[in-house]
Amino acid sequence: MQLDSLSAWLDWLEKNHPTEIDLGLERITRVAQRMALLKPTAKVVTVAGTNGKGSCVTATAALLGAAGFSVGVYTSPHLLHYNERIVVDGNPVADAEICSAFAAIFNACQQTCADYPEPISLTYFEYGTLAALEIFQRRQVMATVLEVGLGGRLDAINIIDADVAVITSIALDHTDWLGDNREAIGYEKAGIMRAGKPVVCADFSPPQSLLDHAQNLSASLQLISRDFGYSVAGDSTWNWWNNNVQFSSQTLPQLPLPSLAAALQVACIFGLDLLAIDAFTRLAALRVPGRFQTVHWRERQVILDVAHNPAATAYLVERLVQGGAVGSKIHGIVAMMADKDRAQSLENLKGYISNWYIADLSFIPRAATVEQLRQNLVDLDVEAEFSGSVSDCLHAAFNNSDPGDRILVFGSFYTVAAGLQALAATTA
Structure with missing residues (x-):
């Protein structure tokens, strides 16, 4: 199927699947396999959390871009234009490129086999996720920063293994799907962790379920206030540190400091030289639409x-x-x-x-x-x-x-x- 505009595709997607939210990875994993999207060559940072995800994604992408990485960013929801969700090197991708990706996804959904004798139906968010992955693969980006839509463990983003997982905060939200307490929600968000891989957590009091999950996976858990952290120095400066370096009296940014502290820790995990990329000046200049x-x-x-x-x-x-x-x-x-x-x-x-x-x-x-x-x-x-x-x-x-x-x-x-x-x- 080939529709003639992005708006036509989005109208179709809003009606295509029986429910708006349909958590689970089986259907989207099968389609991603057919499209050879499950093992990207790019470095992958996956960001989950109740609040602060968008700021952390923006900051992480900015730091990676400053270090010379070509960066694909996938976020949701959008404010004014759908294209805001899929960005390469700071620029939202064009309508035609998204339409082409949607058409490829639709064709992959139509394939049948013994396990799936009928076409596979995907949600609006699942189509968007696969479109982003397909575009990033085609563009051959060096790094991708992916924002979880809902929870983590069963979110469409989680079909991709993260090289670094980030959890910004854990609070009560989406309780109908994730549970009505922080332990349950923490377990869902911990689902983006991978065995032996780094995990950056910017929640100051992470639930035990998250800590236990990291331990069970032998993941390298890096906690704010223990392995990295920050302090505010007066009205206009802040300090950031981890167990190897410390930066004092930096210009105070506008975005949430826990999210930025986590992004800086991700940059260090990737071996970026924060001084060489002028990290703190870049962070101070960042703005995210709709966030104050x-x-x-x-x-x-x-x-x-x-x-x-x-x-x-x-x-x-x-x-x-x-x-x-x-x-x-x-x-x-x-x-x-x-x-x-x-x-x-x-x-x-x-x-x-x-x-x-x-x-x-x-x-x-x-x-x-x-x-x-x-x-x-x-x-x-x-x-x-x-x-x-x-x-x-x-x-x-x-x-x-x-x-x-x-x-x-x-x-x-x-x-x-x-x-x-x-x-x-x-x-x-």
Whole structure:
């Protein structure tokens, strides 16, 4: 099958498989075998974690690229364009290349044999994963940095053996699939480890299940605060160290420090010279869209952040405090998915947001309704000022605010994407 555009392929993929999430590796492994994708020649870094994955992926890719590696990066979800998910040497791949990969995957799915007498059906995410691997193989990249979509053990990314596995953090999220406690979730994320291979863990209190799994595999487990770590020195510098080197008084980056500390440790595992590649200057310059992204709009600062679970909103509060935002009035625009811990996520921000606006994402089946979010706020003794589309909420916040106020758009990727689109439309 050959469809005539990327949008046509994506429309087809959204309807192709019976369920959006279908954890398990058997189906995708068989298709990857048919496409000879299971043993890439490139070095592979696989990144799992509840929060901080995107920042760690971005930092790791930047460091490898600075050292002369051609780097393929696969992340999810995207904010504005699907091509954001598949990047080679810092550039999103073109529509035509993704369409070509999708067509090759479809053809491989159609092959039948005694074990699979019928064509194999894959999910949207599984198609994307194979497309990235096929493109990276065709481009002959030297290194790939792969972001786990959900969990680790049964995630599509895990068909590939990681040369270095990274686990950024472990908190409660996606509990319907991963378990309702950190031990269960830690076990799922530990599934990306490989026997005898390095594992970098940036969680300050890793669950025993993760530690046990590493020991059972004889994996080289490198823990933050034990084998590498960092400290903040004042308002503008930080220090990073591992058991071999130490760097002091480096420019403080904008991205989460545990994720960057882990990326630096990965770079050292690969033997990179951090001084030669000017690692700390590069990290200080990095930004990731939707992660405390700031836009100046009509004499207001708009902050956009995809924080959508309690650990993420707690970190968002830290960023607001560090950035001096709590000294001004903050108008909060929120929408989240129904399966998230909305109550705790919102409670973390209760004392910092002066006026609340509920964004309507009813066009997303998984989204929490306006009524659900309104009730979550009522339970916190908070009343929403307004509800409507993200664009309408932005304009309502503008009308209710004064120059110098801040507008925080947070929650799901859909919320932030809609916020970015609305801001672009009003400034074009």
